[in-house]
Amino acid sequence: MKTDPTDPTAPGTGAESARAETGGADPETVRAETVRRLERAMGTLGTASVARMESRLSWFRGMSAEDRSWVGLVAQSGVAAFVEWFKNPERGRPAITVEVFGTAPRELTRSFSLQQTVEMIRVVIDVVENQVGELAAPGGEQQLREAVLRYTREVAFSSAKIYARAAEARGAWDARLEALIVDALLHGDREEGLQTWGSALSWSRTPVVAIAGLLGGQKSEGVLDDIRSLARRAGHDVLAGLQGDRIVAVIGVNEQVSGDEPLAAAAPLSGMFGSGPVVVGPPVPDLQSAAWSARAAVNGLRAAVAWPDAPRPVLAEDLLPERALDGDTAARRQLIDEIYLPLRGAGSPLLDTLSVYLEHASSLESTARMLFVHPNTVRYRLSRIAELTGFTPSDGRGSFALRVAVTLGRLAERDGTAGSR
Incomplete structure (x- = not known):
C-alpha cells in the first residue's frame, strides 16, 4: 500500500x-x-x-x-x-x-x-x-x-x-582621548583636566615616564595597539599617541614589575617602535607632571642623532649634552644646576683641576704639572668631581658632559644667569 x-x-x-x-x-x-x-x-x-x-x-x-x-x-x-x-x-x-x-x-x-x-x-x-x-x-x-x-x-x-x-566604540574614543592627552603634555598643559582625562581611562599607576621613538615604516594603528597591549600585560597604565612620524607613549609604571628604574619598564616596549633611537624621559610623580618627562623624551629623540652609538632605549638625561647643544633650555639649565654650580660652590681647586684635566687630554701627569700638585691630589679632586656631579671625568661620555656643562656655566655667568632659574 x-x-x-x-x-x-x-x-x-x-x-x-x-x-x-x-x-x-x-x-x-x-x-x-x-x-x-x-x-x-x-x-x-x-x-x-x-x-x-x-x-x-x-x-x-x-x-x-x-x-x-x-x-x-x-x-x-x-x-x-x-x-x-x-x-x-x-x-x-x-x-x-x-x-x-x-x-x-x-x-x-x-x-x-x-x-x-x-x-x-x-x-x-x-x-x-x-x-x-x-x-x-x-x-x-x-x-x-x-x-x-x-x-x-x-x-x-x-x-x-x-x-x-x-x-x-570605547576603543575609538579612548584612542582619541589618549592622543589628546599626549598632545596636551607635549604642549605643556598642566591643567586639572589632565587628571580628569586620565581617570576616564582608569589611570592609577605612578611613577610616570614618557617614551619617545619613531614609527618607521610601520602602520601607526598596529604599533600603538601593540604598545598598549604589551604595557598593559605588564601591569602598566599606558597612553600612546602619534605626532607625525614620532610615537610618544606615557607609562604609569607598575613598580612591582619594574621597580624604580624607568629603563626596566621601557626596555620591553622598545622593540615595538620603528628603527632608530628610543628615548625614556625622567620619572615624575603623576600624570599632571608628565609634560616634563614627555618633553625631555621628545627633545632627546631629536638630539639623539648626535650620539649614533647610544643604547636603545636610552635615558633622556644621558643625552643632556646633545640636548643642550640642540637648544634644549631645560637640558642647559640642568647641566648648569647639577654640574657647574656644585663645582663652583666647592671652590676653585675642583673647577680649575677639571678645566686643566679636560684641556690636557685627560692626562693626570700633565694636569699635575700644570697645577704644581702631586698626581694623587689630581686623582682625589677628580673623584670628588665624580661624587658631586655624577659624571666621571676619565670616562668619554662623562668628560663630554662635564665640558659642555662648564662651558654653558661660564657663558651663563657672563650673562648673569648662572644662579637664576
Whole structure:
C-alpha cells in the first residue's frame, strides 16, 4: 500500500512528528495553551529571575539600586519578548537587541561586564527551565524547552554583539582621548583636566615616564595597539599617541614589575617602535607632571642623532649634552644646576683641576704639572668631581658632559644667569 505524500497525517511527515512530540495533540493547540500560561506568568518569571540573581550573584547585590532596577526591566522585557516570539514562530529569528536590550541605557554595558551578563542570562534560563513543567501545556514540555534554548542562544549572541560594539566604540574614543592627552603634555598643559582625562581611562599607576621613538615604516594603528597591549600585560597604565612620524607613549609604571628604574619598564616596549633611537624621559610623580618627562623624551629623540652609538632605549638625561647643544633650555639649565654650580660652590681647586684635566687630554701627569700638585691630589679632586656631579671625568661620555656643562656655566655667568632659574 502506497503512502500519499500530501497527507499531513501520513507516517514520517512533519505534522505526524509534531503530533508525536505533543502526545498526539495538535501542536498549535498546545502552543496556544502554553502561550496563555506564559502570559499569566510573565511578571512572576521576571521577578523570580531578579530574586535568583540577588541570591546567587554576590556582585549583583553590590550594584546600585538603579542598575538593579534596569536589570529587572530587561528581564521583564526579555520574558515578554520571548512570549511574543513563541506565540508567533513564523517571525523567524527574534529581534533581541531592540526588543530586550533596547529598554536599557547604553551606560549599562559599563556597569556589567560581558561575563556578568552571561551569568545573569544563565540564571534566567535556570528559572524558566525549572518551571517548564508548570508553564507548558500538557504535551508541550519539549516544545517549550527547545524554544527556550533557541531563544537564549539568540540572547547570548546579541549580548556579545552589543558588548563588541561598545568595546569598539570605547576603543575609538579612548584612542582619541589618549592622543589628546599626549598632545596636551607635549604642549605643556598642566591643567586639572589632565587628571580628569586620565581617570576616564582608569589611570592609577605612578611613577610616570614618557617614551619617545619613531614609527618607521610601520602602520601607526598596529604599533600603538601593540604598545598598549604589551604595557598593559605588564601591569602598566599606558597612553600612546602619534605626532607625525614620532610615537610618544606615557607609562604609569607598575613598580612591582619594574621597580624604580624607568629603563626596566621601557626596555620591553622598545622593540615595538620603528628603527632608530628610543628615548625614556625622567620619572615624575603623576600624570599632571608628565609634560616634563614627555618633553625631555621628545627633545632627546631629536638630539639623539648626535650620539649614533647610544643604547636603545636610552635615558633622556644621558643625552643632556646633545640636548643642550640642540637648544634644549631645560637640558642647559640642568647641566648648569647639577654640574657647574656644585663645582663652583666647592671652590676653585675642583673647577680649575677639571678645566686643566679636560684641556690636557685627560692626562693626570700633565694636569699635575700644570697645577704644581702631586698626581694623587689630581686623582682625589677628580673623584670628588665624580661624587658631586655624577659624571666621571676619565670616562668619554662623562668628560663630554662635564665640558659642555662648564662651558654653558661660564657663558651663563657672563650673562648673569648662572644662579637664576
